[in-house]
Amino acid sequence: MENSSENEELQEFLRKVDELESVVKGDLNVTEDVSEQVRLENKNPVNRTVINTNAFKDDQAPSQPAHQIPASTAPMSASQDGFMKAVERDAAERAERRKEAKKRATEWKDKGNVEFKEGNYEKAIEHYTEGLTHLKDFGVLYTNRAQAYNKVGRYEEAIADCDLILRLEPKNTKAHIHKGKALLGQLKYEEAVDSYKEILQYDPKQQKMVDKYILEAKQAMVAAESEEAAKRTLEGGDMHSKTMTDVLSKLWRPNQNLMYYAGGMRVLKEMIQDDTARTLFRTGKGFDLLTEAHIQRCLSKVIDGKKKAEAVEVTHSLLDLMSQVVIQNDENSRAVVESKDFASTFLGLLGSGNPDISRQCVALLLRLTENSVSRQRIITTFDNASLLVGLLAYVQTSQNGSVEAAKVLNNLALENKFSSQFRDKVDDQVLPAFEKFLTHSITSQKSDVFPSCISFMGNMAHDPVIRKQIAGRKEFWEASIQVLKYHTKHLNKPSSREMVYTTLGLLMNISMETSQSFKDQSEGLCKELLPLVKSDQIDIQERAAGLLGRALPHSTGAAQAACEARIPTILHQTLQNSDLSIESKSALSRCLVVFTQISEEARNQIAQADPDLSCFLSLLSSSSDTVVANIALSIGHCIQVEGVSERLADTDVVKTLLAKTDTTNETIKQNCSITLAKLATSHQRHLERLRDLGGIGILHTCSKYALR
Numbered sequence: 002m003e004n005s006s007e008n009e010e011l012q013e014f015l016r017k018v019d020e021l022e023s024v025v026k027g028d029l030n031v032t033e034d035v036s037e038q039v040r041l042e043n044k045n046p047v048n049r050t051v052i053n054t055n056a057f058k059d060d061q062a063p064s065q066p067a068h069q070i071p072a073s074t075a076p077m078s079a080s081q082d083g084f085m086k087a088v089e090r091d092a093a094e095r096a097e098r099r100k101e102a103k104k105r106a107t108e109w110k111d112k113g114n115v116e117f118k119e120g121n122y123e124k125a126i127e128h129y130t131e132g133l134t135h136l137k138d139f140g141v142l143y144t145n146r147a148q149a150y151n152k153v154g155r156y157e158e159a160i161a162d163c164d165l166i167l168r169l170e171p172k173n174t175k176a177h178i179h180k181g182k183a184l185l186g187q188l189k190y191e192e193a194v195d196s197y198k199e200i201l202q203y204d205p206k207q208q209k210m211v212d213k214y215i216l217e218a219k220q221a222m223v224a225a226e227s228e229e230a231a232k233r234t235l236e237g238g239d240m241h242s243k244t245m246t247d248v249l250s251k252l253w254r255p256n257q258n259l260m261y262y263a264g265g266m267r268v269l270k271e272m273i274q275d276d277t278a279r280t281l282f283r284t285g286k287g288f289d290l291l292t293e294a295h296i297q298r299c300l301s302k303v304i305d306g307k308k309k310a311e312a313v314e315v316t317h318s319l320l321d322l323m324s325q326v327v328i329q330n331d332e333n334s335r336a337v338v339e340s341k342d343f344a345s346t347f348l349g350l351l352g353s354g355n356p357d358i359s360r361q362c363v364a365l366l367l368r369l370t371e372n373s374v375s376r377q378r379i380i381t382t383f384d385n386a387s388l389l390v391g392l393l394a395y396v397q398t399s400q401n402g403s404v405e406a407a408k409v410l411n412n413l414a415l416e417n418k419f420s421s422q423f424r425d426k427v428d429d430q431v432l433p434a435f436e437k438f439l440t441h442s443i444t445s446q447k448s449d450v451f452p453s454c455i456s457f458m459g460n461m462a463h464d465p466v467i468r469k470q471i472a473g474r475k476e477f478w479e480a481s482i483q484v485l486k487y488h489t490k491h492l493n494k495p496s497s498r499e500m501v502y503t504t505l506g507l508l509m510n511i512s513m514e515t516s517q518s519f520k521d522q523s524e525g526l527c528k529e530l531l532p533l534v535k536s537d538q539i540d541i542q543e544r545a546a547g548l549l550g551r552a553l554p555h556s557t558g559a560a561q562a563a564c565e566a567r568i569p570t571i572l573h574q575t576l577q578n579s580d581l582s583i584e585s586k587s588a589l590s591r592c593l594v595v596f597t598q599i600s601e602e603a604r605n606q607i608a609q610a611d612p613d614l615s616c617f618l619s620l621l622s623s624s625s626d627t628v629v630a631n632i633a634l635s636i637g638h639c640i641q642v643e644g645v646s647e648r649l650a651d652t653d654v655v656k657t658l659l660a661k662t663d664t665t666n667e668t669i670k671q672n673c674s675i676t677l678a679k680l681a682t683s684h685q686r687h688l689e690r691l692r693d694l695g696g697i698g699i700l701h702t703c704s705k706y707a708l709r
Contacts, residue, residue: 102136117152129142147180159183162179181193245273248268259311259312266318299316334369343382376413386423392406438454482525482526485505485533489533502544523555524558549568549595563600569607614649621657
């Protein structure tokens with residue numbers, strides 16, 4: 002018989018083993034987005050293996066009670082050793098079984114994801130459920146299943162899954178979101194808002210996302226209230242509402258002449274003048290017109306370029322009607338965008354070649370993109386690259402509506418996700434279209450549209466992936482240089498001035514990404530920038546100088562041509578203007594750094610214009626770290642000119658630079674140290690002044706930087 006104290010010790014050991022395992026009692030309910038996985042590896046049920054006590058029957062009981070042996074020194078008995086080996090074997094077996102279970106569960110998850118993306122939500126639910134038979138605490142299966150439940154209106158089940166996982170993971174953001182959407186489906190608007198707000202208790206940084214979901218919930222509540230009010234109006238015998246719903250119902254009559262449907266939609270449009278009418282249109286299944294068979298046939302004919310008068314008239318009537326019903330109505334805007342095949346049909350109509358149809362498409366899209374919620378839905382449902390290409394083409398070819406198209410582009414740019422949606426199509430689709438657009442802009446008279454579209458592309462280039470692709474295209478740089486070349490000649494015209502300004506802004510953004518194409522085109526670019534740097538229009542000069550500073554290091558010939566045009570002297574003179582903005586001073590000083598570094602002639606010009614560099618010394622007191630760093634380095638370059646260092650010995654340059662090294666800005670510290678070292682080695686008086694100020698240690702600091 003085993004010693005009782007030993008049994009107690011073994012029981013205590015078993016209890017501690019259990020505590021180290023994550024025990025999950027009852028069913029798990031976990032929710033997650035299809036694209037994410039929740040790691041619940043430490044929350045698996047413990048397999049409580051029953052130890053066969055006969056396995057220890059040959060072991061000898063200890064010669065003295067276990068409680069008399071100190072825990073830290075008592076040797077492990079044979080029975081304890083056997084027990085621990087059994088526990089280890091059991092743990093290893095359970096780990097292997099779990100690994101295999103997770104593999105099978107993951108296979109079912111992947112199958113479910115495929116069905117979900119295809120819109121086969123019931124099938125996806127089956128696969129997620131099957132996966133749970135293999136691994137009951139695999140959180141991603143619950144979150145995916147909750148999302149699929151929401152898609153088919155099984156809201157109670159979605160909430161159950163969400164509640165279960167939230168008991169395990171209160172901070173699970175996706176579970177809160179899916180629960181909120183399920184509550185919306187149940188028309189429990191306030192509870193849905195509460196579910197979204199819980200996210201902020203754990204992650205305040207998600208405020209923007211939570212605000213979006215709360216806005217959605219409030220819009221749904223407003224839509225429901227509007228529907229109830231419209232229903233009461235209709236049931237109260239309002240003749241206008243009754244007539245409108247009668248007209249709508251008559252549009253479903255089959256086998257009518259196409260002009261019957263076109264006329265009906267025209268009449269309906271005129272009757273829809275307030276929110277009640279727009280709501281009745283929605284509740285009366287008015288948006289089903291977008292997918293009605295006879296109307297779809299008309300749309301297809303227009304998309305295919307067939308100039309059938311009846312089909313064109315039906316399309317006109319439908320687009321006018323849709324534009325009318327979405328005015329200041331978020332729910333109707335959502336309904337239009339989410340209608341089956343609306344995105345592909347719309348893009349087809351936009352590019353149909355029929356100018357009036359295209360204009361109506363742009364007008365409808367403008368109204369839709371004025372609303373943040375429908376903007377986001379457009380971005381997630383449309384082929385964004387095709388939409389962008391279509392709008393750029395429309396701007397080039399249309400006589401009317403170009404301004405509206407440009408507004409649409411800039412509305413879409415308000416959403417951060419827009420650019421990321423077409424990254425993989427930039428090189429093949431977007432850039433060829435934009436390069437054609439730039440070339441066309443040279444002779445276009447649409448002065449109020451093209452700068453706006455160029456600014457839009459500049460905003461898109463804030464995305465580093467897109468910027469890199471643009472920077473690498475020779476065709477883009479060639480087209481941009483041609484734009485500058487043409488419009489610089491007509492800089493006295495406001496339209497050309499605006500084109501130059503916006504194009505320079507775009508190129509400044511793109512040139513942040515150094516590429517071989519940029520280097521190859523730098524000489525041609527510099528040639529067009531030189532006259533702009535001499536411009537008396539400060540904002541043009543600022544951008545041109547900033548871009549010139551980036552292009553010059555790649556073109557020796559351009560630097561020589563710039564010096565022949567006295568550009569360094571012009572920049573130096575401009576910097577003395579006390580009214581210059583910090584941005585202008587930063588751009589001009591950067592350009593001078595490059596000039597003084599790569600060109601002896603540039604250094605000579607500046608030394609001739611300002612023998613004791615008084616302009617530079619005054620700029621060392623600038624509030625801009627960028628200006629101070631640039632000017633400090635420029636001084637170091639200019640003391641290479643004979644006589645400059647000696648003349649500076651009569652100034653406080655050493656004291657000023659030494660004071661500037663007392664900063665956390667590493668660039669300023671580095672540039673000032675380099676210039677101090679050059680001064681100290683160029684003239685004895687600078688070295689003595691440095692010693693007198695107790696700043697000789699700066700030279701040691703300077704040793705880690707390469708002298709220039």
